[in-house]
Amino acid sequence: MNLQSILTAAALSACLAAPAGATVVQGTMTPTNYFLGYMGNMTGVTTVSGTETLPDTLFAICVEHSAEFPGWTAAYQYTLTDSFAPFLRSPGTIDMATALLHYVVDGYYASLMQGSYGAAAGYGLNKAVWQITDFDGTRASMGIQPNEYDSDPNGSYALYTLIMSDVYDNFASISPSYRSARYDIRFLEQDDAGIQSLAIITERDNEVPEPSSLALLLAGGIGLAARARRKQA
Template sequence: MNLHSVLATVALSASLTAPAGATVVQGTMTPTNYFSGYMGEMTGVTTVSGTETLPDTLFAICIEHSAQFPGWTTAYQYTLTDSFAPFLKNPGTIDMATALLHYVIDGYYASLMHGDYGSAAGYGLNLAVWQVTNFDGTQASMGIKPNQYDSDPNGSYALYTIIMEDVNDNFASISPNYRSTDYEIRFLQQNDSDTQSFAIITDRDNEVPEPSSLALLLAGGIGLAARARRKYQA
């Protein structure tokens, strides 16, 4: 092995090693048929190092554009991180990019899990998340990209257009400090060159609202869901 190969191997090993004191988790990735390969679950989650604990099962979204959710029988290890920066094309946009990610998850995660957008719509959310990772600090970068396929039989691109229209139309009103009050969004950074990085979503433990507030929230949520479905079906 020549010197260049040795240095390249050392550099790769260093890049795949978790920082000292970092929380490293291990689990098996299980795809779900419903989301057609772009989302799934990490099951049998255990903490390999660090003090933080996670649920035994995590819902995960592939961060890479068009990345297929793996179906491994072997458990892989990931470094758990709060920072979105390592996954961004421009880490300098970290605050606003994170706010946009939270906005997308807040607006569409629950409906997607409920099955409102169809069996292949996971790709639509995957594509929107990938576009956020490429955010360059401008509203224009959140515009709708052309469909890269000749057809869209499962409606995945249709969901993507709904999400990006929403983000683009409301861009000016989304604060860089915006964070979800419903979901904790974390990241599993790959520790192995054969794996992929994921965003993981867990429910926050919220206080139960007063009955009057709950009724108002439900009424608003039903109205938003109905509007989204009408727009999607149009």
């Protein structure tokens, strides 16, 4: 292959990895108390290209089974995306799979970070997230899988079974349009071959009322104003 062919192939690969206008960020993973090789804070996040920015520190969880964990000694580049689809075995399940991910994060992320499940149970959350990436559109695919280890010293499998039994039991009541009102979940798609892609979790600033709450506040304000006018009359 001549030099021109090599450069052309490299340019094509770069275009496929990061679509035009995509935001590419670079960051480093650092461990936390609930870090078991699969979860942690991403720090020193800088924008390599694109216009969007991310918080300097955010929480990241691995969303792939076989890629190497990025560690925390080197910075890697990622393309920022809002879609869960690139990580799913069946991208056609995107709406329900995204709803299941939000349901799990809503139900267990805060408690895990507060230490409710032990200081090293993070793998249990990751195992549940990995299973959601294998969602095939059926409730059966969300059933509890056997423990792959002989023991469960960190309580990770216990947390996994708790999460998946919750998902399985409540599957019919989880709407495909369900999205967290408390957290934003976005994704960092790896640009370095073999390095983990990450789901990133940031807590929303909920000082601005939700539309339904805002409607209630406005209705209450209109009612108070009407009452005040009646008293003046």
